[in-house]
Amino acid sequence: MSNLLRLWDSTGLAHFQPGQVVMILIGLCLLFLAIRKQFEPLLLVPIGFGGVLANIPGAGLAYSAAENALHSADPAVLAEMARLLGQSVASDAEALLQALGMAAAPVQQAAASAAGAAGFSDGMLYTFYTVAIASGVAPLVIFMGVGAMTDFGPLLANPRTLFLGAAAQFGIFATVLGAVGLSTLGLMDFSLADAAAIGIIGGADGPTAIYVASLLAPDLLGPIAVAAYSYMALVPLIQPPIMRALTTQAEREIVMTQLREVSQREKIVFPLMLLILVALLLPAAAPLLGMFCFGNLMKECGVVKRLSDAAQNALINITTIFLGLSVGSKLVADKFLDIETLGIMLLGVVAFAIGTASGVLIAKLMNRFGSHPLNPLIGSAGVSAVPMAARVSNRLGLEANPSNYLLMHAMGPNVAGVIGSAVAAGVMISLVGV
Amino acid sequence: MSNLLRLWDSTGLAHFQPGQVVMILIGLCLLFLAIRKQFEPLLLVPIGFGGVLANIPGAGLAYSAAENALHSADPAVLAEMARLLGQSVASDAEALLQALGMAAAPVQQAAASAAGAAGFSDGMLYTFYTVAIASGVAPLVIFMGVGAMTDFGPLLANPRTLFLGAAAQFGIFATVLGAVGLSTLGLMDFSLADAAAIGIIGGADGPTAIYVASLLAPDLLGPIAVAAYSYMALVPLIQPPIMRALTTQAEREIVMTQLREVSQREKIVFPLMLLILVALLLPAAAPLLGMFCFGNLMKECGVVKRLSDAAQNALINITTIFLGLSVGSKLVADKFLDIETLGIMLLGVVAFAIGTASGVLIAKLMNRFGSHPLNPLIGSAGVSAVPMAARVSNRLGLEANPSNYLLMHAMGPNVAGVIGSAVAAGVMISLVGV
Amino acid sequence: MSNLLRLWDSTGLAHFQPGQVVMILIGLCLLFLAIRKQFEPLLLVPIGFGGVLANIPGAGLAYSAAENALHSADPAVLAEMARLLGQSVASDAEALLQALGMAAAPVQQAAASAAGAAGFSDGMLYTFYTVAIASGVAPLVIFMGVGAMTDFGPLLANPRTLFLGAAAQFGIFATVLGAVGLSTLGLMDFSLADAAAIGIIGGADGPTAIYVASLLAPDLLGPIAVAAYSYMALVPLIQPPIMRALTTQAEREIVMTQLREVSQREKIVFPLMLLILVALLLPAAAPLLGMFCFGNLMKECGVVKRLSDAAQNALINITTIFLGLSVGSKLVADKFLDIETLGIMLLGVVAFAIGTASGVLIAKLMNRFGSHPLNPLIGSAGVSAVPMAARVSNRLGLEANPSNYLLMHAMGPNVAGVIGSAVAAGVMISLVGV
Amino acid sequence: MVVREDELFMQGVELMLFGVSAVVIFLSLLVLAIGLASQVILRFFPQPAESQAVAQRRTSAAPAESSLDAERIAVITAAVHQHRQRGRNG
Amino acid sequence: MVVREDELFMQGVELMLFGVSAVVIFLSLLVLAIGLASQVILRFFPQPAESQAVAQRRTSAAPAESSLDAERIAVITAAVHQHRQRGRNG
């Protein structure tokens, strides 16, 4: 009979908590959006699935060995952990979990050792998270792959569009202000580091957002990643009304002059130049922009096709699988179902809206000064969300004037936005980090 | 001259032990079977080669730094290690190795540190084993790839065949009984956990067997993996006599009705449904079946072709290389050449035979009740060994009736067997584990 | 204002040191040679780029967490580190860095822990180095891939060419002598282990050189890798004058007899035979030659095409990216800009020259005894540098006699050179290591 | 000692009984769930013919492949066209 | 408490100002650098027509691909040739 009890106790049914049910439904909902609506499926399929896995009761896939030991509710183990954590033996698991979260590194190691000796081990998703995200490697590798897939030709042909990529980053910083504002009003409880990580959602760049969040606010990584990818997928819904509201029909009809051909040498020199500028001015952005430039150089130099292919295919795909599952590990109920998550989702959409608006408005401003005409619709592409935002610009351009193809022109601000948010990330890390 | 002595001492010839010679011959024999007879070559080539590497005398490729230090027979090192392990200074290397194996985690760390300081390092295969198998990652990643290559269409078209996949798992549990029986009779010395890990051989599923063995009986992982893959390769020899003995000619001639077409939506929903059932009932199977369902969802959802391709190609191939070499590291003479290995090889073939028989018999039983005819030959495919067992069913069907193509019908129980043994693995882990 | 100061302090401009500027220029120079002159671009692009990244001031990408903490010059952190390292609190960062480098493993761990608690983390390139090179894995994986790409047919058809591969390794050992000679003269300060690692440059085999250097002289890994790949790229310039000087026109015109067809079985048996010879005689070479033979067996056995493809493509390409960046991490100014680097560059070219000369001379000697004619031009291919050196032999052969195609004949000594330098590496490791 | 070994055997028997039951129950529930899901999907969410086509196209349309296919189809079409023409000519 | 929260808000404002300025300055310098580099390259290091062709060939010439392409081109050429011949015949 003890076996029967053990079997029942080992089912999920015996341990399901309402939060876990909610989170599994949210995970399934992300999968639905990814598969049926094609919302950034490459990331949201693994994230959603990881979210479901993370909330399977009793499996402890998203927890460390020590956390799993504390969740086990085995009295002997709890007593031993309480001793190690310097807590009263009468403390319950909840209190010990909190104490574990705030313990110093050697104490945490001792707790991990004790948990291991008692037969507990790190959950699968926890292992993935440690290797892929906590080490910082996965977002950087993906950024390298993105660099190897990016063509800077349109940007080099019309460098002024970099300003549009800069303008759209205003959404990031406005959102930082919004987040600290909510804290000031007492509605939420975001620190400055949290606010900076939340702001980066407005950069519309998945790996950048995950990288910054893993450094500045690991506890908020789950909602930040979900918000970033969800809103990137929603760009075709969020941007058009803002773009229409801020432009006149005449502005939308502006036809831009054909871009010049950019030579291979210019394309090879560009990533090196960007790298040197980073070295001179913003070392905190060196990991992100360094890997990005490395990927781009491999693509453009034309002599390491094998490596460039690996960065664009096998390596980025494998990394994406584990990055997605790792993000999913942050969708455990007790970390995700929080009033802060609502705040993050709200601030995220505000960030996108402000970024879009800033891009369009600055494009209108630049149009007053430059000699070549600039269609303000391409300003919104500065938020990045490559290549979705550029396609939105193109679509609205065609609506206004059926022969007005803006796609190539919008690719300039679009890739500029990637650089812009990596620069913003560097600024945040150097001002707020450590 | 001291150099000459050192050179001679550094050759393998000076250190060869008979066991190592035997194991190298066994490794070469596995390679012969894999290459010439095409016995599961994808795994047995790396396993066999790893087995040879592991037994190169003096190279210590399969040992940890601390073990290598103890094998070195350097008196100063041995004295230091004896001190750390709390043994008498007079202890010989043999005794210290045993003490090391049973030491607590902090002591093992101290020993590893001391060995590192004395210039010893982890052997290459030991490193592979730690990263690939001890972490649990490699079998799970391979299971994800298998999921991404599996088509559940035939199973969904005829869900009753799941019972055949369940029936064949009887071989697993009968073998557990056999193993504890051997212990009870005093012929072998298997614990309940050992018995559970040995039983899983009957699941005819390499990654599942390796995963369970790495959790429940890491010392037996070598023989268990070798037995699992060898017998999977021998399925065309083991199964037919049993299948013929248990069926009549009339039964073998039964023609089954054409399977219906299964819609993409059913195929997308299936892995999610299976995952939720796992979450509700058997969290211990969540890592294995979770990764399997994830792979299958990536394949069927049709929106993440990049990731599905990576899981089916680059990722699974790379992982297979390291998994195989890592398993090879468990073929060191002093761990493999043991009476227990013989017991495992014997129990393994019994497990396959019982699984085959159960599948066929339950198919005959089901045929009495169901409305659609069921050819009992497809019952044997329930042991999994995808797709070999299904092909065996097909071949025997064609023998009996040259127009009786059973392949698609046998794929149902075949993939059901994969799920069945993963479920059995989950039951074992939750009842015996920790 | 404090923020403004912090921002300025966080730029690279505020921290640039002359050495870093020099190293960044050297990195750019390597990139120029790799891209424009196609000097071994697959390695020199990542190495050069990694070298630039490693020298970005303030980013600390090539340093461990503890080193980054010491570079930070934060007084509280310095005091804490001084305490841990057992140094006077008044010690400056320079002294503490030295003390850290020489501290025992547990002290280093404590320092790493303290640095982590103070918010410092391992630099990206440092992480790559630890995982890829310090573990020994990356060069071995690349060697496996090289094995899977190597065709031993020409060598098996004419096994005598193995002696040419042996002869060319004389360059390695002569260079060892040169290095200890420089130390004896007091010009440089190389230990015997350093000398052995430098000598391996003459093996003209990147992964072997990196593997040996990571074991015997990790501090010199940067210049050794750069020298090895640079001179491999320069083979078409270094070898021809030596080859012309040591051969007569008549010798260069020698036409060699057509090679026989080698059967698949001979090709399958060869890697196994080589492996067994390694096991018998030179276990220290087992990791290198073991992985090499494994790769070759996967290629030749014909039953694991999936794995062989993975080893030749995805796996080797991914590993090359990280190996190159990791080597780049050793190009930090304070480790690279040293008089020893000049010595290494000088000794490297001498090693290549002596190896080339030995190969040619032994070929001439063998020509006196053997029955089949041997064109001495193929002797130079014994240095390896596959396939560049074989192409050089072919080119000089065609110069002397426009119908004298030596390419296939030179492939024999060429691949023999790979085995030869791995054997030499094994000898070094067993005689000098630990 | 004998007691301990008998105990081990009893544990083995217990493991077998519970294990077999658990597997059978789990897979039975899965059979039920599949049946239910299939009926619900086929009745309430049948895949519209067009969407299935779209899905299939989507699945098989990695850009590289499709362009390759397009080219090959063009070549084959040309060849087949030729073939027919020749037939008429002959 | 109120002080602390006001402080947080002021820090946010500061972060916004410095951040926006830093991004704009960085990207402005990048615009200048691109312009300068383009002019220098186009004036002093123009890519010779032939070298560009070589570069392009090099880029796209992984051996496997090129042989495949060669074959495909051969087939297409043959087909097109046929087509023309047929035109003449018809």
Next chain:
Amino acid sequence: MVVREDELFMQGVELMLFGVSAVVIFLSLLVLAIGLASQVILRFFPQPAESQAVAQRRTSAAPAESSLDAERIAVITAAVHQHRQRGRNG
């Protein structure tokens, strides 16, 4: 000090002698082993013509490739066939 450095040099000489000998001995044994193995294989285990063909087919027969090859061969055959027909027609 001088002693130590002389010692270092002597160690270098020793390393050179032992190293060169070891490499030469190892590779000589390998030459012998290759010769022996080749003779044994060619005399006692010659690869039967058919099995070699099978092996070759096996080696080159990743399903994707072979189907691609098959298709390409079909196209080429068709084209060549056309070509000959045209020759006869013309």
